Amino acid sequence: MLKRKAAAAALLALLILMTGCMPDMVRFSPERRQAEPAPVKITMWNVETLDRRQTILQESIRTFNETHKQMQIVPFFYETEAYKNKLRVAMVSGNMPDLFQYWSGESFKRMVDSHAVADVTDLLEQSRDLKRQYIPEALQSVTYDGRIYGFPHTIQRVVVWYNKAMFAEHGLQPPQSWADLIRIIQVLSQKGITSVSVAGKDRWPLLHWFAYINHRLGGEPAFKKTVSRAGDFSDPAFLEAGLKFRELVKNKAFIPGFLGMDVIMAEKAFLAGEAAMYIQGDWVAGKLMEDEKQKNNIGYFGFPEMPGVAGEMEYYGGYAVGWAMSAGSKQREASFEALQFLLDKKERVKYAQASGANAPFLDMPLTRPAAGSAIYDYMEHVAGDRSGFFGFYDQEIEPRRAQLLLDAVVTLASEEELSREEIEAIMAQIR
Missing domain, CATH: 3.40.190.10 (Periplasmic binding protein-like II)
Structure with missing residues (x-):
């Protein structure tokens, strides 16, 4: 009997000793550990093009999501007319996405006047490199009363x-x-x-x-x-x-x-x-x-x-299309970080060389493919064309x-x- 009690006591002492040497993650139950914060979700609406433009954009979004675990772009693509209607309904109901594609003009100005679009002037001032890379006329297309409301991405x-x-x-x-x-x-x-x-x-x-x-x-x-x-x-x-x-x-x-x-x-x-x-x-x-x-x-x-x-x-045409931020977005900083990535010259060069639609930037380092490219020749031609736009x-x-x-x-x-x-x-x- 005494031997059994001694053995039990020795076993208990051994267990206590082992528990003291084990790391916290083993000693504490999962319920007591602090859960990792869920990534910030950035909703983004775009027009469905079903071509290289959409493919390249989806690849850029995938790269961003893989390299930014703390935030994730959640993209949605819609047919053109369906998109216009959805955007109008969202503006009226107040259920706008964080980021959305726009066309410049009176329709976009009305969204600005309705306070549905975020003023991004200060964000651009914080990122002078992004602002400086734009052709001035591109930002003028989304400037109202001296304030900037959009990020043009294509000419x-x-x-x-x-x-x-x-x-x-x-x-x-x-x-x-x-x-x-x-x-x-x-x-x-x-x-x-x-x-x-x-x-x-x-x-x-x-x-x-x-x-x-x-x-x-x-x-x-x-x-x-x-x-x-x-x-x-x-x-x-x-x-x-x-x-x-x-x-x-x-x-x-x-x-x-x-x-x-x-x-x-x-x-x-x-x-x-x-x-x-x-x-x-x-x-x-x-x-x-x-x-x-x-x-x-x-x-x-x-x-x-x-x-x-x-x-x-x-x-x-012209500087007619880009991305804007919803005035009601609760993820402005994260949304701006996403836009900075998508508007990086490396990403826009991939987009331009695949689609033929150039970015409204002062310098776009396009390179001619070794085998030649009709798309490159086209972009080189229009880059030297000083005709304006309507x-x-x-x-x-x-x-x-x-x-x-x-x-x-x-x-x-x-x-x-x-x-x-x-x-x-x-x-x-x-x-």
Whole structure:
């Protein structure tokens, strides 16, 4: 009995000794340990592009999340029109994400005026390197009353892309004037070839045509008056633009079934050789110029001039797109750190060289691939082009009139017959 008690006492002493030598993590139960803080979540909304732009952005976000365990970007991507609607609803309900993609113009200004967008002036002052790398005009596009409200991330230019082989086969050259363009359309039509692929279902690609025509006709002053409500779309300038636009319809320029085609369908039709031309922003440069079947066969030209009209030869687009921060975000510091990473030149160079859409920075260290690159050649070409920009019409005016304008352009494109008076009435309804 005494032996048993002695053995038990020895065992107890041994256990106490071992427990005293064990580290705290073993001695204390999991409940007593302090849990590691959960990472800060940064919600980010973007337009769904389903191309290299989205792929590169997702890769950048993944890299950020892997290297910043204390904070994580949670991205969401939405179809363009669905995104615009979701953003409007979120602004009204107060359920904005921390970061979101914007288009500069009246729509964005209204968000600023509604106090839905954070003033980031002081944050940029804290990061002078980021501020100094911007082209000054880029930040001016998101500056209101001397305060900055956005981070532009891309310069956009809408150009006309064309099938080189189709043009060469029929002895055609890129047009210098509107008359040249109409002649090309007529020549192709006589050969049974469709001239233009366009996404009528999405509406805004048709607006590219109308906006360029109006601008080349010298209608920009009238549009600026319309933006400020010192004028409206009943101005004679828009009637003239409508009449010129109708020349495309009369010459059957648009691909059959275009009213039911979205952007993806229109691009596929162009790349399949079903149309000779396609007007779109250079955000599709990577997709078009590196297409496996059409590689080295896709060229581009600026929208032609109108003879006898002292119009501007600017590009449609500009510093039109970027990221902004919600005024209600509780993660401003973390969100800004995420933006600094995504706007780092290393990340923007990857984006530019993959997509063809350059960043609005003073210096972008792009490098020519050893095998050559049509995308690089394009970016080098536009980098040396000092032409200015004019903004996207459906973003420059407020959403309600923008929808009316988009509908009006679809009507202009879809009706077989329209008189001058009917065109005038269509434009006058945009109020």
